[in-house]
Amino acid sequence: MTTRPALPAPPTFATGAVRVFGLSLGEMLWSRRTVFLMLVTGVPVFVALVFRIVQSTGVAPLRVNSAPVDGGAIFGMMIWVFFLRFIVPVLGVFYGTALLADEVEDRTITYLFTRPIRRGAVLMGKYLAYLVSTSLVVLPSVVLVYFLLVPLGQVARTFTAFAADLGLLALGLAAYGALFALVGAALKRPLVSGLVFVFGWEQIALIVPGYVKRFTVAHYVQGLVPHAMPSDGVAAVLQSVLRDNPPALVCILALAGVVAVSLWLGVRAVESREYVLDQ
Amino acid sequence: MIVTSEHLSKWYGQVSGLNDVSVVVPDGITGLLGPNGAGKSTFMKLITGQLRPSKGQVRVLGEPIWDNPVLYQRIGFCPEQDAFYDRMTGREWVTALAGLHGFDERAAADAAARAIEKVELTDAADRKIGSYSKGMRQRIKLAQAIAHEPELLILDEPLSGMDPLMRRRTVKQIKEWARAGTSVLVSSHILHEIEAMTSNIVLINNGRLVAEGDVHQIRDLIDEHPHTVSIRTSQTHAVARELLADEGVISVRFEPDGLVVETMRPDAFYARVTDLAAGGRFGPINEITSPDDNLQAVFRYLVKA
Numbered sequence: 001m002t003t004r005p006a007l008p009a010p011p012t013f014a015t016g017a018v019r020v021f022g023l024s025l026g027e028m029l030w031s032r033r034t035v036f037l038m039l040v041t042g043v044p045v046f047v048a049l050v051f052r053i054v055q056s057t058g059v060a061p062l063r064v065n066s067a068p069v070d071g072g073a074i075f076g077m078m079i080w081v082f083f084l085r086f087i088v089p090v091l092g093v094f095y096g097t098a099l100l101a102d103e104v105e106d107r108t109i110t111y112l113f114t115r116p117i118r119r120g121a122v123l124m125g126k127y128l129a130y131l132v133s134t135s136l137v138v139l140p141s142v143v144l145v146y147f148l149l150v151p152l153g154q155v156a157r158t159f160t161a162f163a164a165d166l167g168l169l170a171l172g173l174a175a176y177g178a179l180f181a182l183v184g185a186a187l188k189r190p191l192v193s194g195l196v197f198v199f200g201w202e203q204i205a206l207i208v209p210g211y212v213k214r215f216t217v218a219h220y221v222q223g224l225v226p227h228a229m230p231s232d233g234v235a236a237v238l239q240s241v242l243r244d245n246p247p248a249l250v251c252i253l254a255l256a257g258v259v260a261v262s263l264w265l266g267v268r269a270v271e272s273r274e275y276v277l278d279q
Numbered sequence: 280m281i282v283t284s285e286h287l288s289k290w291y292g293q294v295s296g297l298n299d300v301s302v303v304v305p306d307g308i309t310g311l312l313g314p315n316g317a318g319k320s321t322f323m324k325l326i327t328g329q330l331r332p333s334k335g336q337v338r339v340l341g342e343p344i345w346d347n348p349v350l351y352q353r354i355g356f357c358p359e360q361d362a363f364y365d366r367m368t369g370r371e372w373v374t375a376l377a378g379l380h381g382f383d384e385r386a387a388a389d390a391a392a393r394a395i396e397k398v399e400l401t402d403a404a405d406r407k408i409g410s411y412s413k414g415m416r417q418r419i420k421l422a423q424a425i426a427h428e429p430e431l432l433i434l435d436e437p438l439s440g441m442d443p444l445m446r447r448r449t450v451k452q453i454k455e456w457a458r459a460g461t462s463v464l465v466s467s468h469i470l471h472e473i474e475a476m477t478s479n480i481v482l483i484n485n486g487r488l489v490a491e492g493d494v495h496q497i498r499d500l501i502d503e504h505p506h507t508v509s510i511r512t513s514q515t516h517a518v519a520r521e522l523l524a525d526e527g528v529i530s531v532r533f534e535p536d537g538l539v540v541e542t543m544r545p546d547a548f549y550a551r552v553t554d555l556a557a558g559g560r561f562g563p564i565n566e567i568t569s570p571d572d573n574l575q576a577v578f579r580y581l582v583k584a
Contacts, residue, residue, distance in 0.1 A: 007427060008381035010352050016379065023375040027364050107362035111423065114327050115379040116352040271346065274330050276291065 013124075016117030020125025021132075023112075028126075028133045031102075033094060037134075041087060041141035044078050048148035071149035072158055078145060079165050080225050083138065084172060085218065089198040091134045092176025097190035099126040099181050104275050113275070120267030127181050127263065134173050139166055164224075172221045175255045178262035179217060186269040217258060223251040281306055281431050281462045282326050286335035289321050296321035298486040299335070304464060308457045310473030310494070311466040313483035319466045320359065322483060323435050326464070327356050340431060352380060355424035359435035359466075361416055365409035369400055369419045372408060377426040387426075394426035395419070397452065399445075413440035413566070421449070425456070432456065434465040438472050442565055443549075443556040450475045469569045470494070471506075471545050505529060506545040510552060511537040511566040518561050525551055537566075 011019060028034065051074065100123065103109035112122045146162050147155075176198075183197075184190040202216045213219040223245045246254075282304040289296040297318045313319045324330040325337050328344035328351075336343065342350050364372055373391035382390055395404045398418040403411065408419060417440050424432060434453070438446050453476055457463050467473050473480055474494050482489040512518050515538055519531045527544025542548040549567075556564040 007352055008383075008386070010349050011379065011381045015381070019375070019378045022378070023364075027366060030366060107358075107360040108364060110327075110329065110356070110358045110360070110362075111376055112379070113329060114351055114354070114356045114358075115376070116348050116350070116381065117379055118348050276330070 010116035011121075013118055013121045016115075016121030017124035017128065019117070020112065020122050021128040022125075024126050024129040025132060028095075028129050029136065033098070034133060034137060037087075037091060037094070037137055040090075041137055044082050045141055045144045045148070047078070048075075048145040052148045070154075071151055072154055075146055075149040076225075078149075079142070079169075080222070083142065083169060084221055084225065087138060088169060088172040088221070089176050089202070089218070091138065091173060092180050093191065093194035093198055095130045095134055096127075096177045096180025097184035097194045099123060099130060099184055100270065100275070101184050101190060109275055118267075119271045123181060123185060123266055123270045124263065127177060127266075130177050130181070131170075131174060134177070135170055138169055138173065142166060142169060168221065168224045171224070171252070171255050172217075175217050175221065175258045175262075178259040178266070182262040182266040182269065185266040185273070217255070220246065220251040220254040220258075224248055280304065280341070281309075282337070282339050282464060284322075284325075284335065284337040287322075287325060287332055287337050288334040289325060289330060290333045295486050297325065297483075300483070300486075300488045301335075302481055302488055302491055304481065305479070306462045307479065308453065308463045308465065308477035310477050310480040311464060311483065312468070312470060312473055312480050313466075313489075314468050317468075317484045318486040319468075319483055320435070321486070323359075323433065323466055327354070327433055352427070353430045355427065355429035355432045357420045357424040357432070357434045357437050359439070361413070361440075363408045363416065363419075366407060368405050368407055369411070369415075369422070370395060370404040373419065373423045373426055376423045380427040382427070390426045390428075391422070394422040397425060398422045399448065414442055414445050417441055418445070418449070428461075430461060432461055432463045432465075434463060436467055437465060438467070438469075439568070440566060442563070443553040443567055446472075446567075447553055471549055471569070505541045505543055506548070507569065508540050508542065508545070508548065508552075509534070509537060509566075509568045510540065510564060511568075512562065512564045514561040518555065518564070521555060521561065522548075522551065 051071070055071070100109065103112065103126075113119055142165065146165075150158055150162075179197075180190070180194045183193050187193050202218045205212045205216045206218055280303055283302070285301050287300045287302075288298050300318075300322065311319055311322065321330065325332055326339055326344060328339075328347065331345045338344070339350060340353055344350055367375070370388075370391055373394055374387045377387040377390045377394075378384070380387075392401075392404075395401055398421050400415060400418050400422065403415060408416065411419065417437060421434070421437060424434070432453075437453070438449060441449060450472075453463055453465065463476075465473065465476060478494045479492070480494045481491045510518065513536075515533055519533070519538055519540075522528055522538075522540055523531060525542070525544070525548060527542045527547055528540055529543060530541040532539040540548070552564065552567055555561055
């Protein structure tokens with residue numbers, strides 16, 4: 001019988017999460033899901049490119065109810081309608097609910113759950129990988145759209161708002177991702193539940209007068225949108241219907257709360273639940 | 280004792296996966312034997328902490344395993360499923376999983392290299408797992424289980440998909456690990472695989488413990504039944520001619536990619552096939568498998584008795 005070498009101490013929760021992050025990031029970045037979502041986030045870039053080309057031919061600027069709409073306003077609309085109302089929640093649903101579901105479906109979860117790390121650390125590591133990989137998909141697209149739409153002369157004036165946009169998108173990704181990581185950890189059909197939440201509950205709650213909208217993530221994300229929208233036309237109507245701004249600090253605290261509570265509950269769910277793999 | 284269970288039961292809703300199993304698994308190598316669907320996988324999942332018992336209790340290395348992740352520092356598990364991160368190379372994968380045991384980057388890489396060498400995959404370590412053959416995938420799974428040099432190895436059908444030579448080498452390797460002080464619990468639905476490693480077995484059927492202890496009595500029973508073996512080879516006719524010369528062989532059936540042989544003398548037959556593969560005279564013999572019908576027949580006999 002040979003002497004067994006001394007093993008290192010098992011990883012702490014944080015170290016375990018970082019190791020799982022390292023293991024998961026590459027898999028997540030090069031997954032078919034990410035390639036598909038890169039194509040989706042390419043759509044606003046394409047739209048911005050078309051706008052830029054049309055603009056360079058000297059065509060009269062776009063007008064809404066006789067009011068000229070410049071590149072900055074279109075960028076603001078795209079951030080609000082396309083990124084915040086569509087891409088960010090969709091990324092949150094598709095990635096967040098799949099953090100563990102993909103591993104269960106691929107039957108690779110066994111390799112992670114039979115290691116000396118807490119199951120919650122697996123969820124946290126995969127959540128971090130989600131944050132990095134979705135940011136790497138979304139933020140470059142936003143940067144490209146910004147520089148295509150906003151004239152160079154306006155960059156200095158609008159750059160602070162643009163930086164706030166990037167932070168806001170990252171916060172949105174964090175909040176939706178955490179919420180749907182919880183849904184994925186706790187429910188058996190997480191994708192359906194996630195889609196119902198984003199495209200059912202949030203859509204309805206946001207237009208119902210009263211306090212119901214406070215039970216959506218979108219309410220707080222939209223409350224942080226820094227852009228001044230065009231003062232008349234369709235956008236203004238949208239703005240008046242959809243925006244009921246709570247103070248920025250309330251929005252930030254609410255979103256941070258969503259992240260913290262969802263992750264805490266998600267960790268608890270994953271540590272108490274059995275994951276039965278199909279043979 | 281490496282595993283003890285007391286009145287261990289597991290239900291999936293209304294379906295019983297394991298029913299009132301009380302067993303003590305000693306140090307050394309123990310074979311967990313049972314046909315597919317017998318409850319082996321459920322038992323494996325319970326003793327690796329993937330499932331929580333519905334009733335009773337299970338202890339591994341003296342401690343409860345459910346919700347006790349620190350215990351995995353002492354356990355290596357090679358699961359049955361053929362599932363991987365296919366985009367990673369074998370070395371990257373084993374290194375990353377070794378890292379989950381607390382090794383720093385360098386130590387994890389060293390541990391992975393040692394484990395990969397033990398399973399004789401060093402030449403293919405830097406290839407993507409997606410390009411591996413079934414036998415190589417089995418071996419890289421073994422590597423991730425042994426990289427942290429555990430006290431207890433739990434191997435779920437570890438020889439499945441290996442060619443005869445690699446089977447022989449892996450059996451030898453498992454016995455060497457046991458001699459070096461690692462306890463091994465290995466599951467299979469093929470008695471002869473288990474018998475090559477140990478005489479100590481636990482028999483499970485229909486979710487219940489049927490027998491435990493020495494393999495020889497069960498072995499006598501199985502020898503009374505014809506044993507079916509599938510062989511994957513391109514030289515079907517030449518291999519069939521060679522095998523029919525063995526007096527234990529009672530039938531040969533040709534399949535699109537190989538042969539299905541019935542024999543009354545499985546021990547001699549397996550040795551003969553391995554020799555044929557080693558000789559190389561009939562080209563590569565890629566895989567030998569044995570359906571669980573053989574064991575089912577024995578269990579039917581046992582239940583009838």
